[in-house]
Amino acid sequence: MxxxxxxxxxxxxxxxxxxxxxxxxxxxxxxFNNQNIAEELGYPADAKLLIIHADDLGVSHSENAASITAMEEGTVNSASIMVPCPWFPEIAAYARQHPDKDFGLHLTLTSEWTDYKWGPVTSTDKVPSLVNDKGYFYSTVDSLVMHADPEEVELEIRNQIEKAYRAGINVTHLDAHMYALRSTPELLDVHIKVGREYELPVLLTYEEDVVKEFVETEGLTEKDVVVDNLYMAMQEEYDNGITNYYVELLNNLEPGLSCLLVHTAHDNEEMKAVTRGHIYWGSAWRQMDFYFFTSDRAKQLLKENNIHLVTWREIRDKVVRAK
Structure with a gap:
């Protein structure tokens, strides 16, 4: 009893x-039902809408080259750029020369790889809480959360956005590297605040408790966009066969707005060096993502399941910036 x-x-x-x-x-x-977005974008309310989104552009030449191919020849239709990373100038030049492509910013506050590091675009004396004793971003989100001053976080992400605009990127949306800006209510508040000011959609999902908490305490506006489903392969999916995961996902995608995060790169010497010591989300993983999302099979699955690819640019212009 x-x-x-x-x-x-x-x-x-x-x-x-x-x-x-x-x-x-x-x-x-x-x-929790975001199907009104479908109608605002010109689709039936029960349409299956999907953004196939490549993360981490700017981290390396390999990541840039593979992601560009996946966007030009494959099914990837959106991507986000890491402004603080060494290969930012290359992808910024491409984005500037191809204004039709859908490029957002992968706002970056961590530097996770073992021998390959970066730090803030802001002078470190202005954001001391964001860097370790070597002047780099912290490797983990936990360390970031332990040390970060939200005001310094806001300064840094604003400077990343401004640097992207100065480079000629027509920014379509904002998301967060390693989910760092969605890790605590304080950081999420900064993330949403800045997105609203720049009139850029911020990647949000009710599947995350921190977003639910924000909604309960702060609330959303009609211009805030929440995806119905956010997907990304994790360690288990990689171990069990990442292609199987993507096939099953596309075959069972539900109506509404979904976003699938992928990481496309070539498994070459550069990418192996960048990801040294990391099996998960490493060089081989990224090559598998590239193979699948440039394959005829991926294109056929989208067609067979009547899945419509939409972009953050459409959402920005037809929803967030709609008058």
């Missing part, structure tokens, strides 16, 4: 929390 009573109380607590979350979302004109 005691065990049953405990289970009942736990179930009621979950139910009540869910009810209050739903009420908070409805009060702000939002719901």
């Amino acid at each position: 005691t065990r049953f009573t405990g289970m009942l109380r736990a179930w009621l607590a979950i139910l009540i929390t869910s009810m209050f979350t739903s009420l908070a979302l409805e009060a702000n004109g939002q719901s």
Whole structure:
């Protein structure tokens, strides 16, 4: 009886929390169903909309070259750029010369690789909480959260955006490298605040507790866009066959707005050196992503499942900046 009573109380607590979350979302004109975005983009309410999004452009020449090919010849239709990284000038030049491509910013506050590092675009004396004793970003999100001053975070991400604009990039959206800007309510608040000021969609999903908490306490506006489903292969999917994961995902994609994060690069000496010591999200993983999303099979699966590829540019112009 005691065990049953405990289970009942736990179930009621979950139910009540869910009810209050739903009420908070409805009060702000939002719901867990984001299909109204489909209609705003000119599709039926039950359409399957997908953004196939390549992360980490700017981190290396290999990442840039493979991602460009995947966008020009494959099914990748959006990407985001890491402004602080060494190969930023190369991808910035490409973006400037190809204004039709969908490029956002992978706002960067961490530097995770063992022998390949970067730091802020802001002078380190102005953002001392963001760097370690060697002047680089911290390797992990946990270390960032432990040390970061939100005001310095805001200064740094604003400077990354401004540097991108000065380089001639027509920025379409903002997301967060290693989910760092979505790791705490304080950092998410900065992320959303800056996105609103620049009238850029910020990648958000209700699947993350920090986003739910933000909605409950701060609320969203009609210009804030939340994807229904956010997908990215993790260690388990890689171990079990990453191609199998992508095939199953496309065959079972639900109606609504979904975003699939991938990492396309060539498995060459440069990328092996960059990712040395890392199997997961390493050089071989990125080559597999490149192979699949430039394959005829990927194109056929999109067609067979009646999946419409949409871009952050469309969302920016038709939703976020709509008058």
